[in-house]
Amino acid sequence: DIVMTQTPLSLSVTPGQPASISCKSSQSLLFSDGKTSLYWYLQKPGQSPQLLIYGLSNRFSGVPDRFSGSGSGTDFTLKISRVEAEDVGVYYCMQSIQFPRSFGQGTKVEIK
Amino acid sequence: EVQLLESGGGLVQPGGSLRLSCVTSGFTFTTYDMGWVRQAPGKGLEWVSTISGSDGRTYYADSVKGRFTLSRDNSKNTLYLQMNSLRAEDTAVYFCAKDGTYIGGGSYYFLSHEYWGKGALVTVSS
Numbered sequence: 001d002i003v004m005t006q007t008p009l010s011l012s013v014t015p016g017q018p019a020s021i022s023c024k025s026s027q028s029l030l031f032s033d034g035k036t037s038l039y040w041y042l043q044k045p046g047q048s049p050q051l052l053i054y055g056l057s058n059r060f061s062g063v064p065d066r067f068s069g070s071g072s073g074t075d076f077t078l079k080i081s082r083v084e085a086e087d088v089g090v091y092y093c094m095q096s097i098q099f100p101r102s103f104g105q106g107t108k109v110e111i112k
Numbered sequence: 113e114v115q116l117l118e119s120g121g122g123l124v125q126p127g128g129s130l131r132l133s134c135v136t137s138g139f140t141f142t143t144y145d146m147g148w149v150r151q152a153p154g155k156g157l158e159w160v161s162t163i164s165g166s167d168g169r170t171y172y173a174d175s176v177k178g179r180f181t182l183s184r185d186n187s188k189n190t191l192y193l194q195m196n197s198l199r200a201e202d203t204a205v206y207f208c209a210k211d212g213t214y215i216g217g218g219s220y221y222f223l224s225h226e227y228w229g230k231g232a233l234v235t236v237s238s
Contacts, residue, residue, distance in 0.1 A: 001174075039224055041157075048207055048228040049149075049157060054214075055221050092157055096224040099171040101159040 002027050002095050006104035013083040014112045021107045023076040023093035029056075030073060030097075037097035040069055040078045043106075044089040052091075053078065085111055114138040114227045116208045121232030128198050132232055134191040134208030141165075141189040145211035148182070148193050149225065150204035160206070161193065176202075198236045205231040 003026040013019045029037045036056035043049040051060045053069035056076065066081040080087055088111055093104040120132040134146070147162035161182040162171045170182050181194040191208060212226030 035219075035221070037222075037224075041225070043157075048230055049225070050228065051223065051226055054223050058214075058221065060223070060226075090156075094157075094159075094224065096222070099162070100173050101162070101224065103157045103159065106156040 001100055002029075002098065002102050004093055004095055004102050004104040006091075006093055006107050008107060009105060010108045010110070012110050012112050013080075015085060016082050019080045019083050019087075019109060021078045021091055021093075021109075023071075023078070023104050025074045025076070025095055027097075028073050029076075029095050036072070037095055038069070038071070038076050039094045039096060040067075041092045041094065042087075042089050043092065044086075047089075049092065080109075083109070083111070114210060116210060116227060116229035118206065118208045118229045118232035121206065121234045123235045123237065124198055125238050126199060126236055128236070129194070129196045130198065130234060132193040132195065132206055132208075132234070134193075134229060136189045136191065136208075136210070139210070141184075142186045144213075146184060146191045147209055147211070147225075148191075149207045149209055149228075150202075151207070151231075152201070152204045155204075158204075162211070163191070165211075195234070198234075200236050203234060203236045205233050207231045 005024045007022045038056045040053035041049040057069040090106040115137045117135045144165045148160040163182045179197045208229040209225040210227045212223035214221040
């Protein structure tokens with residue numbers, strides 16, 4: 001099974017400042033077609049998770065362009081260029097290259 | 113608009129059974145894989161199970177294999193999770209989730225957990 005490891009587990013950010021979350025997988029998430037099966041989700045307080053990024057770096061419909069995903073193979077990063085108050089919550093990475101699907105532990109982002 | 117509405121949660125004793133339902137609307141149910149993700153109180157997300165839209169093949173987390181059964185009724189656009197031999201560690205909010213696809217820029221993408229329901233709370237306790 002693939003293990004997903006996120007760092008840091010918590011982050012306190014001043015509004016307008018950037019933020020970065022790292023996610024590492026125990027195996028490569030690269031498909032033979034060149035796509036990477038890495039997702040990022042955000043769970044805002046009291047809400048269901050929502051899809052932010054799919055296929056490593058593609059923003060889901062309606063996701064602001066201050067969010068970006070990058071990385072390759074087993075090392076991935078979610079960046080928020082300028083954090084806003086509405087970005088608070090817990091961010092999860094997830095792999096879907098094989099079953100069982102697996103999530104990272106989550107990174108809690110709060111505003112200073 | 114895609115809508116996923118879970119029901120069937122509640123309090124059950126250890127060893128008991130419960131069936132969760134997820135009624136869907138706003139998309140062609142038969143086309144997409146569907147599944148469940150759970151979240152124990154104060155904990156992170158845990159994938160539980162997925163069922164294929166094309167052939168009905170099912171996949172389970174080791175923690176629920178042999179106890180949970182995922183099924184779908186395409187005539188009712190509804191997903192079911194039959195949970196047997198429930199344990200205290202199964203206590204969680206269970207989210208119904210729809211997979212999706214996207215075609216753009218000449219590429220085809222598979223979207224895992226594209227949309228989520230609001231969740232159903234299952235509490236296993238004596």
